Amino acid sequence: MTMRRRTAIAAVLAGALLLVVSVGGWYTVVHDGQATTADAPVAPAADAVDPLTAAITAAQQRLDEVPGDWVTWAQLGSAYVEQARISADPSYYELADGALAQSLTLRPDGNDAALTGQGALANARHDFGAAADLATRALEINSYSATAWGVLTDARTQLGDLTGAGEAVQRMVELRPGVASFTRVSYDAELRGDLPGARAALEQALAIAQDGGDEAYCRTYLAALAFSTGDLDGAAEQVTAGLRTAPTSPELLLVQARVDAARGDTDAALAGFRSVVDARPLPEHLVEYGEYLESLGRLDEARQQYALVTTVQQLFAGNGVTDDLSTALFAADHGDPAAAVAAATTEYGRRQNTDSQNALAWALHAAGRDAEALPLAQQSTSTGRESALFLYHRGTIEAALGMTAEARASLGRALDVNPYFSPLHAPRAQALLDSLGGRP
Template identity: 30%
Template sequence: KGSLLLTFHRFEEALNFAQQLQKEYPQDPSIYGALTDANVELGNYKEALDAVQTMVDLRPTMESYARVSYVRSLYGDSAGAIEAMGIAARIVDPREKEAQAWCLVHLGDEHFKIGQFAEAEKQYDLALQVFPNYHFALAGKGHTRAAVGDFENAVNLFTQAQNKIPLTETVIALGDIYTKSGKTEEAKKQYDLAEFIEQKLGDASDQRRLALLWADHDVKLDAALDIATREHAKRKDIFTADILAWNLYKKGDFQAAKKIINEAMRLKTKDARIFYHAGMIEKGLGNKKGAAEFLQKALQTNPSFDILQADKARQALQELK
């Protein structure tokens, strides 16, 4: 029930449900996993940290170490996140091929976040050896290929991943490569498909993906801001704050955007996209020094953090010189 509530974005209910179970079964590690997940989604990071520590103390399994990795990543501890996910990948039951591949993909993701593309690709390749045609690994490798400018192979990998399971992120990534290559018709089909997928997901849809997509492409900005504002009222996690700040920036409300982007940076997460948004907001406010610092930080963290936006960060930095 708890995981279903999370799937349908009923985070407060998921948290309440896990808290009730905790009272009845205080020694059950899976309950602390549910507490971690719900608190992370709601932006209750201190509570998430406490829950995951209890979980790993009770039972140091793949599930607990994977969560330790995610929480460390949120707190800006990339080395610690990589270490914990590496442990998760090593201690998972070798018969559980998909679980092992899942860990390797997330290990690759942690490397990718900080611009370590070769190491990231190595993990995605290992995941594909363990569990061939795994769509998350295909998409991950697509991102590493795009990051080094190998768009032909990136398109191939994203297309394979999309044909397996058309996830919104993969669909948008393929659209972005088409946009970058000047194939506007193909790109539009991808973005339309992304909207269609989120619509079909109903209550399980993560509307924030559309709010980010529309803001990035300067379309449907009123609808995007409505989604971001509504989501931020429900949850105070850093990624929702980031998307709201970006939408406020796109509507020209730089002061409000700055206040919200500070929320998104409160854990010192090493997230190039958040730094990029912070830099653009400072640029909008006319603070050239602060803008340049954040834009440089974004590109130092990951010079290919986004197929389209990383180029815009470089362009904005040039304009500030």
């Protein structure tokens, strides 16, 4: 599933990459004892465009012939959730909702496959409380479903229950050690500040990758992890290797664009960001591209990207996706503090994790309420995970409160963790640090 949010800008992308059933993982419902060979859709043709599209087509054909096949309805619904992630087309969520509901209509009792699919859908729509409940119900029926444990892991992570998430992912690994489980182990380790453990888990996942898609998926996260620590060469190495098997992967191209921007290769970075927003016009991608343009002084072009953000957010909202986190951060950074506080407060009411703490802190700062912001900023940087963006936010809030020594320490640490964390905000962090007297 989806959603890794290795930076706050990438927070929703963590929703997209970790919070739905992961690449290569959506089909695991077939292998968890939830279907028999006879129930499964026919194998895709050898000349299929891609396995997911082929499997969706096969499931649709199967249901034309056997409309009462509740297992295939559940598989189709889960596949639609994954297709929404891959295509950035939220209309697939409605298709997923309908398919999963049909499965439950046909088999209301003992249908853990459909409940698991609904949990993945709820995660994708950022309804993490519902996702946790649905996964728990699925596990009450089938405690051996690695997929359901993955859905529960993601939901608990986003709800800020790191202990519960760790327990769930451990059970998932025991049941099905694979790409989907080891990438979750990696994120769990990263959130606890264990970067060597996070990297080792991703390398385990890469070692057992079954195909080019799985390999590219693993290398995307290895590249993002390297970039989050300022390791441009390591990130570029993983991107290059990943692009050999998935040359058009937007996720890999996004990391490459960040590396190019950090190295000052403006033409390559612009081309990379453009290709990403063309392929995946997600709000966070539009914001990131816009902020890169803004950092270059190309303000009119940046505004064009920002203007699209609200439109795309409305499209996702119309398909049941709640995205107050990115709304809050965007509004705080782009001149609407009242909207930022409203969105961040709503998000914080749903879940208390480091992402929501950081977003509310930054929104309150934008509104001039730094005394209220400080405890949240401190909480968001207290779990062991070192996010350069979160530390920058904390340092800015400390500076506004006259806490010069603390601000210098936070800003210096942010730039130590990753001096390239944002082409727009990293220079601001350095400028503020310099104005306070430099590093302590």
